[in-house]
Amino acid sequence: MKICVIGLGYIGLPTACMFADHGNYVIGVDKNPAVIEALSRGEVIIEENGLPELVKKVVSEGKLVAKSEPEEADVFIISVPTPITEDKHSDMKYVEAATEGLLPYVKKGDLVILESTSPVGTVDTLMVPILEKSGMKAGVDFYVGHSPERVIPGQILNELVNNNRIAGGLTPECARKISDLYKCFVKGEIYETDARTAELCKLSENTFRDINIAFANELAKICERLNINVWEVIRLCNKHPRVNIHQPGPGVGGHCIAVDPWFIVEKEPTLANMIHLARTTNDSMPTHVADRIASILEGVEDPKVTILGVTYKPDVDDMRESPLIHLEEILRNRGVRVAAYDPFVIGKPGITNDLEEAAKDSDLLLLGVHHHQFKTLDFEALGKLMRRKNFFDTRNFVDMEPAMNAGFSCTLLGKN
Ligand SMILES: NC(=O)c1ccc[n+]([C@@H]2O[C@H](COP(=O)([O-])OP(=O)(O)OC[C@H]3O[C@@H](n4cnc5c(N)ncnc54)[C@H](O)[C@@H]3O)[C@@H](O)[C@H]2O)c1
Structure with missing residues (x-):
């Protein structure tokens, strides 16, 4: 399988390495020239346990190649930043630009997966309209969905393999394709659902923790x-x-x-x-x-x-x-x-x-x-x-x- 990973940060690079180390040919794409230059030498600019060794291995074996632009592939994975603005709104410009950047390369039968943590509706109302400018129909001619990431920095390589994962597709067939793809290295369970549910799951997991901490902080003030x-x-x-x-x-x-x-x-x-x-x-x-x-x-x-x-x-x-x-x-x-x-x-x-x-x-x-x-x-x-x-x-x-x-x-x- 040829896989193109867009955005080689804390999420994209370990993911690209995992696919490369499990029988796939991976093109890693990043806008930051420093990332591409380092990767071409088999090096990394971020700190993560075990990542330098894995990068060195897959790059030297020719299984991961760094590029500044995408190219044709069977699967595209988007793992670019999704920050908030000063006024606490999602800033989706990186996801939008990355999706636009795929348009010339997506062809019939391809799979596009969003890994970035995103507001509900990003797949069906932001990405699908962009990708359908190709003249193809999402869920029919090509497949698309969201598979969020749950890893913790410091333990990313271990958690990528062992965590349970959600595969949210635009259609059930899209979800099944996503699930089949990650099975090559994921040992945890992979749960298939729709893309909007997957988007809200990721947000709800972190919100659950935020609310629990807020409860503890409120109790702290009350106890004082x-x-x-x-x-x-x-x-x-x-x-x-x-x-x-x-x-x-x-x-x-x-x-x-x-x-x-x-x-x-x-x-x-x-x-x-x-x-x-x-x-x-x-x-x-x-x-x-x-x-x-x-x-x-x-x-x-x-x-x-x-x-x-x-x-x-x-x-x-x-x-x-x-x-x-x-x-x-x-x-x-x-x-x-x-x-x-x-x-x-x-x-x-x-x-x-x-x-x-x-x-x-x-x-x-x-x-x-x-x-x-x-x-x-x-x-x-x-x-x-x-x-x-x-x-x-x-x-x-x-x-x-x-x-x-x-x-x-x-x-x-x-x-x-
Ligand atoms: N880091 C984590 O622990 C973690 C955990 C779960 C989910 N996430 C989510 O994963 C997503 C990525 O996070 P990250 O920590 O890997 O970010 P990051 O900032 O480490 O890496 C993102 C990379 O994307 C590149 N990029 C931006 N726009 C691009 C484009 N159009 N084309 C190619 N490359 C582009 C940047 O240069 C950068 O190298 C975010 O949505 C984040 O919320 C992160």
Whole structure:
């Protein structure tokens, strides 16, 4: 089978490699010349466990070839970005351009699959009209559908194989063709459905998690008022066999959970009330944390806060949509000096890899992300560098005893 994968990022490149490593000839297409140049040398510009080795293998065997334009193939897979705009609407220009780009090459019997996370109706109302400009009829002359991706960065190669997958076709025959294709490497179940259902499934999965986190964040605020420890409440609730409350925190980041629910809200703004409220609840957390910092530092002149960890999740360098970046902005707008320290983020302006420099003359250390290094913070040494010894843990990650022994006044999110 000849497969053309459009967009070679975190999703497209591992997918292209998997197909190439399982008996297919794959053309990988990307608009970014740096991606194509690296790939032509058998190298990658993104970080993912096991990917450099796999790329080297399939490129050297001639099974994956990088190009800047598509070409004729049996299958086309689109895995381009689907970001949101400033006003929280889906920006579909990459999917639109990628689909337009296929028009000269799609022929009778071909299969076109959208992998990008997309609003409901993208396949049937955006892609099909473009592809039918070829004069062919979707579902009759060629096949089209959506098969969303559920992988987690760091585990992509493993999850591509082992996760269950949804194959959403414009018609049942389209779904069956998609399912048959992925069977060459997927060991999980593949569930066939229609394209619109598949689109909403992907969005609903991340929205479920967003709502659960919003519930935890709301509980955190309530516990602060009621003088109860939210982490203890959640720990004990989760002993119930049918309860699984997620963890509160300083907000939700990343390019999935913080983005996908808006695709549902934009489609049905009058109905998606809980989804919208969850998004705004999670987005309110940086302000909530800033308010708590303000009360800790009340009366302090020219205050300085040190943020420990600015990524959206632990032990990675990914800062996309990070709530800690929003927190930093809020604090600066309130006249607070901020030092942002992160051991994973290298070479980014405004973020230091020098913890001592970040802590110097600071009035408060705020744990933003639970990077493993923060488990063993040397509070004795840090306290000596600081102007005031305040510590605020937004993740319930650090043992407070050493901090208190070193004279720190300690605060925990979700506890008064
Ligand atoms: N990264 C994840 O963990 C993840 C998980 C599930 C779903 N998704 C979804 O998968 C899609 C892709 O995400 P990603 O993380 O791989 O994005 P990415 O930014 O890592 O990669 C996208 C690539 O597409 C290229 N591109 C853009 N327009 C193009 C065009 N017209 N032709 C050819 N190449 C083009 C870009 O240059 C880039 O290399 C998004 O919809 C995302 O929401 C991502």
